[in-house]
Structures are given as structure tokens and as C-alpha cells.
Amino acid sequence: MKSVLLLQGPLGPFFKHLSQFLNTKDINVHKINFNGGDTCWHCTGTTAFYTGSLPEWRNYLSNYINTHNIDTLFCYSDCREYHAVAREYCLKNNIRFFVFEEGYLRPHYITLEQNGVNAHSPWFGNLSKQLPNGSTEHVKHKLDIKPNFKRRIFYAMRYYLNLQLARPKFRRYVHHRHRPYWQEGLAWLKGWYTKYTHIAKDEALQQQLINKHSGHIHLVPLQVADDFQIRTHSVFNDVADSITHIINSFAAYAPKDDVLVFKHHPMDRGYTHYREQINKQAAELGVSQRVFYGFELSLPDLYRHCKGLVTVNSTVGLSALFHHVPTITLGKALYDIPGLTTQGTLAMFWRSPQPVDVTLFKQLRAFLLQHTQLNGSFYCEPQKTCESIWQHLEQKAVPAIKLAPSLIVVPKTQRHVADKNKDQEVA
Structure with a gap:
């Protein structure tokens, strides 16, 4: 290199x-x-x-x-x-x-x-x-x-402010997030505000879910709105499209005593809000009392009460597997492996989520730590x-990294002794 x-x-x-x-x-x-x-x-x-x-x-x-x-x-x-x-x-x-x-x-x-x-x-x-x-x-x-998170807010605001100021120089630049630049910096501030205004409300929601629905919770951790995992590695156009698919399937096939819980992505708080979409669709399908939506829900605390976890291809799926929560992926996920994730359809998953092979997950974790x-x-x-x-x-690295060997500088006194010894050997 x-x-x-x-x-x-x-x-x-x-x-x-x-x-x-x-x-x-x-x-x-x-x-x-x-x-x-x-x-x-x-x-x-x-x-x-x-x-x-x-x-x-x-x-x-x-x-x-x-x-x-x-x-x-x-x-x-x-x-x-x-x-x-x-x-x-x-x-x-x-x-x-x-x-x-x-x-x-x-x-x-x-x-x-x-x-x-x-x-x-x-x-x-x-x-x-x-x-x-x-x-x-x-x-x-x-x-x-x-x-x-606070440090990342500062970095994001500085980045997008400078991006906006230098637009005349980089006028042909195509950003990977397809929204006006000025919205990016403001979104991080809005995300901070959203986080702290939802803490108490979502703590109450979480306790309600645990008290009334433990063992019957299907958790859906949402991904960032313009996540390339969604855009490139799934059949969905965006997160909203995946939400529509999941609610439709839940309403049609899930047992009547099960509930569906959507958890907003922490890095997407300032960009999107899906409550209106979720409430409207749930009402149309007659499952309003069984579908919930929160921002500051604690995943580790909810895992032990979950019947299953549904994701497109979020790495949260690995966290769920670590906690032995049956998981299904709807997109291309690195950890979508027989024995770890449910390999059937989503319709089947609601009623018969496949258990996690704990030994296989330990092997996966060890492999990922070693290689990635x-x-x-x-x-x-x-x-x-x-x-x-x-x-x-x-x-x-392939091919292997090869660095030029460092030159070792020998002090004059050591060179003199070495030369003298060499002369004696020759003699």
C-alpha cells in the first residue's frame, strides 16, 4: 500500500x-x-x-x-x-x-x-x-x-451548512439524500427536539405494551427513510412502502391477540414521521387497537416480551437474534441464514416464527468479529x-499490504566496532 x-x-x-x-x-x-x-x-x-x-x-x-x-x-x-x-x-x-x-x-x-x-x-x-x-x-x-449523539448533531450541522454555502462551486453535485440541503442541518436539530419530547410518552407506551401484551408483541424497527439497504437491497421503494406491506400482512394473518409495534429509527427522527400513515392504514383495516408507534422505545427491554421481530434488512436484526428473538427479514440481509432467521413467508411468520439457533448465532457473531x-x-x-x-x-487486505522496510541508522561508534570486528574475522 x-x-x-x-x-x-x-x-x-x-x-x-x-x-x-x-x-x-x-x-x-x-x-x-x-x-x-x-x-x-x-x-x-x-x-x-x-x-x-x-x-x-x-x-x-x-x-x-x-x-x-x-x-x-x-x-x-x-x-x-x-x-x-x-x-x-x-x-x-x-x-x-x-x-x-x-x-x-x-x-x-x-x-x-x-x-x-x-x-x-x-x-x-x-x-x-x-x-x-x-x-x-x-x-x-x-x-x-x-x-x-450530540457530537454527531454538531458534525451534521457544520457539514450541511458548508455544503449549502459552497453550492455555487459544486453546483453539479448529486447528494445521496434526495432532499434540499438546508433541510439536513435543521433535521438534526428537530431530531434532538423529537427525542426529548417523546421520552416520557414512550416510556408509558412501553410499560403498557409489557403489562398488556407481553409474549404477543411483533416488533418492527424502522430504518432510515433513504437507507440504501431499502433502496438497493430490497423490493420496497422506501420505508413507507415496507410499512404498508407489513400492516397489510399483519391485519390479514396475525393472531387476534397479537400486536404490532413500529419503532422509529433514532437517526431519522428529524426527517420523517409515519404516525399519520400508520394510524390511517390500521383504521382502514380494523386493527387500530393492535398497532402502535413510538420513538424512544427501549429495544433491549422489549425483546424479552416479543413474539417476533420483522425487519427489511436492518442490523437491529442481529441485536434481536442476540436476545433470541425470532426474526424475519424482508430484504437482503447478511445474517439471513437458515437456523437464525425464519425462512418462510411473512404470513407464516405471524403464527409460527422459527426459534433462533443460539449456537449458530454465537458462531455468526464470532465470525463477524474476526472478519468484519x-x-x-x-x-x-x-x-x-x-x-x-x-x-x-x-x-x-488482498493483495497483502507491503511497506518499504525502514532503514536502520547505525551510530558511528557502533559502525566502527562492527568494522573492526569484521577486519579481525578476515585476518
């Missing part, structure tokens, strides 16, 4: 820290900025600004990679429009392509995989063959990641996180 290219990273200074770390390894670091938000945290090394159109991006990338002898590329998420083009190019031209993503196992881990994540992961569709007879060791994380998960964070502990990344790259 001699020359690295960074595209868009997580919101915040993580790629700045990564560039500094790679620079200490005598690696040439290049960073391409696509909008004003990308310029907020300056990276060590060479910085370029892409102001062309999306159709022109592939040719620009090819020229940049060839001109600067790029051998490795890093980005956050592999489905963003520019990153999808980069992934295709790198795979065809044998350039290492590494993707960061939020941890499959949260909150103490981040994901780093070569060639893709989630349904683009090299392990997707192959885990059922990899896990049997595998390790079940439960490795405890060393780095304890604390909640950092790093104990660290994009928003805190940058040095330790970068050290974990480097260790992972040394062990997993």
Missing part, C-alpha cells in the same frame, strides 16, 4: 484522523471532495475538488487513479452514487476497495470490509457454509464506546480506532 485515495467518509473528522495516521506509515494520501461539506475537515496529503457531473465521474476517477498510482481506495457506504461507480471501477481493475459502515454489532464496533458491505459483502450468501464448526467464542470489546468488525468509533477515540483499522488491513 503506497498510495491511498479517500472519497466521502462519515460525517465528522474521521477521515482527517485516518489520513494523518496513514501518513505516519509513509503512505501517500489523496482526498477528493465533492461538496462544501467534504471540505470541513482538511485531510493530510493531496486534496482534489471534483466539480464535474455524475456521468463524467468515472472518467475523472480513472484518470486520477492512473495519474497518482492509487492502489487502495476507502469510502463510507458503497451505494452512494459516486462510491458505486468507484466500487465497480476498482473491482474491474484490481484496486483494493475498502468500505466503512456503521457496525453490524453495535454500539462498540464499526464495519470495514473489502469490496463491499451488507449485501455487497464477500460473505453475503456464503455464511451458511462458513459457520458450521466455527468458533463460538464471545470476545469482549476492550474499547467502550459512549453515546455521542473493529472495536472503535467514527466519532470518538480516533487514534485507537485507526490502530485497529491498520491491524485489520495488515491481516485481511
Whole structure:
């Protein structure tokens, strides 16, 4: 690894820290900025600004990679429009392509995989063959990641403010979230407000669910509205489309004493609100008294009272499996494996959710920790996180990372003694 290219990273200074770390390894670091938000945290090394159109991006990338002898590329998420083009190019031209993503196992881990994540992961569709007879060791994380939502609010507001201010320079930029830029920063403030105004209300709702419906709760953790897991790796157009499908199926096939509970995604509080849609559809189907919706419900506290969990392909499914909650996925999920998730239809799941093979889940967790998960964070502990990344790259990168050997400078006194001893040996 001699020359690295960074595209868009997580919101915040993580790629700045990564560039500094790679620079200490005598690696040439290049960073391409696509909008004003990308310029907020300056990276060590060479910085370029892409102001062309999306159709022109592939040719620009090819020229940049060839001109600067790029051998490795890093980005956050592999489905963003520019990153999808980069992934295709790198795979065809044998350039290492590494993707960061939020941890499959949260909150103490981040994901780093070569060639893709989630349904683009090299392990997707192959885990059922990899896990049997595998390790079940439960490795405890060393780095304890604390909640950092307020810090992420600040990063997001700074990013989107600068994105908006620099629009004239990057006027042809295509953002992966298809809404006006100014709404993004405001949405994070709104999300903070929504969180704290729903805590008491949702605590009461949760207690009501536990008291009246324990053992009959079907939990649906919603995903971010424009999640690429929905847009790229499922049959649904968006989250609202998946909600419609789930309520229709529940009303038609679920036992009459079961209830359906939708939990809003914490990172989507300021962007969307599904109460009107859910209430209207539930009323039309005659299940208003059996369908609930909340923002600040505690998943770990609800798991023990759940009959099952329904998701499209959220990583919350892994958390549910960890708590032995029967789970079904409606999209492409890395952990959708016979023995772990229900393999039948949603109509069958309401009445006969398949139990979780606890041993198989332990094998899955151990496998993911060994091959895809790093104990660290994009928003805190940058040095330790970068050290974990480097260790992972040394062990997993293909082709293997080869660094030039460091020159050992021998002091003059030691050279004199060595030369003298050599002369004596010759004599």
C-alpha cells in the first residue's frame, strides 16, 4: 500500500484522523471532495475538488487513479452514487476497495470490509457454509464506546451548512439524500427536539405494551427513510412502502391477540414521521387497537416480551437474534441464514416464527468479529480506532499490504566496532 485515495467518509473528522495516521506509515494520501461539506475537515496529503457531473465521474476517477498510482481506495457506504461507480471501477481493475459502515454489532464496533458491505459483502450468501464448526467464542470489546449523539448533531450541522454555502462551486453535485440541503442541518436539530419530547410518552407506551401484551408483541424497527439497504437491497421503494406491506400482512394473518409495534429509527427522527400513515392504514383495516408507534422505545427491554421481530434488512436484526428473538427479514440481509432467521413467508411468520439457533448465532457473531468488525468509533477515540483499522488491513487486505522496510541508522561508534570486528574475522 503506497498510495491511498479517500472519497466521502462519515460525517465528522474521521477521515482527517485516518489520513494523518496513514501518513505516519509513509503512505501517500489523496482526498477528493465533492461538496462544501467534504471540505470541513482538511485531510493530510493531496486534496482534489471534483466539480464535474455524475456521468463524467468515472472518467475523472480513472484518470486520477492512473495519474497518482492509487492502489487502495476507502469510502463510507458503497451505494452512494459516486462510491458505486468507484466500487465497480476498482473491482474491474484490481484496486483494493475498502468500505466503512456503521457496525453490524453495535454500539462498540464499526464495519470495514473489502469490496463491499451488507449485501455487497464477500460473505453475503456464503455464511451458511462458513459457520458450521466455527468458533463460538464471545470476545469482549476492550474499547467502550459512549453515546455521542450530540457530537454527531454538531458534525451534521457544520457539514450541511458548508455544503449549502459552497453550492455555487459544486453546483453539479448529486447528494445521496434526495432532499434540499438546508433541510439536513435543521433535521438534526428537530431530531434532538423529537427525542426529548417523546421520552416520557414512550416510556408509558412501553410499560403498557409489557403489562398488556407481553409474549404477543411483533416488533418492527424502522430504518432510515433513504437507507440504501431499502433502496438497493430490497423490493420496497422506501420505508413507507415496507410499512404498508407489513400492516397489510399483519391485519390479514396475525393472531387476534397479537400486536404490532413500529419503532422509529433514532437517526431519522428529524426527517420523517409515519404516525399519520400508520394510524390511517390500521383504521382502514380494523386493527387500530393492535398497532402502535413510538420513538424512544427501549429495544433491549422489549425483546424479552416479543413474539417476533420483522425487519427489511436492518442490523437491529442481529441485536434481536442476540436476545433470541425470532426474526424475519424482508430484504437482503447478511445474517439471513437458515437456523437464525425464519425462512418462510411473512404470513407464516405471524403464527409460527422459527426459534433462533443460539449456537449458530454465537458462531455468526464470532465470525463477524474476526472478519468484519473493529472495536472503535467514527466519532470518538480516533487514534485507537485507526490502530485497529491498520491491524485489520495488515491481516485481511488482498493483495497483502507491503511497506518499504525502514532503514536502520547505525551510530558511528557502533559502525566502527562492527568494522573492526569484521577486519579481525578476515585476518
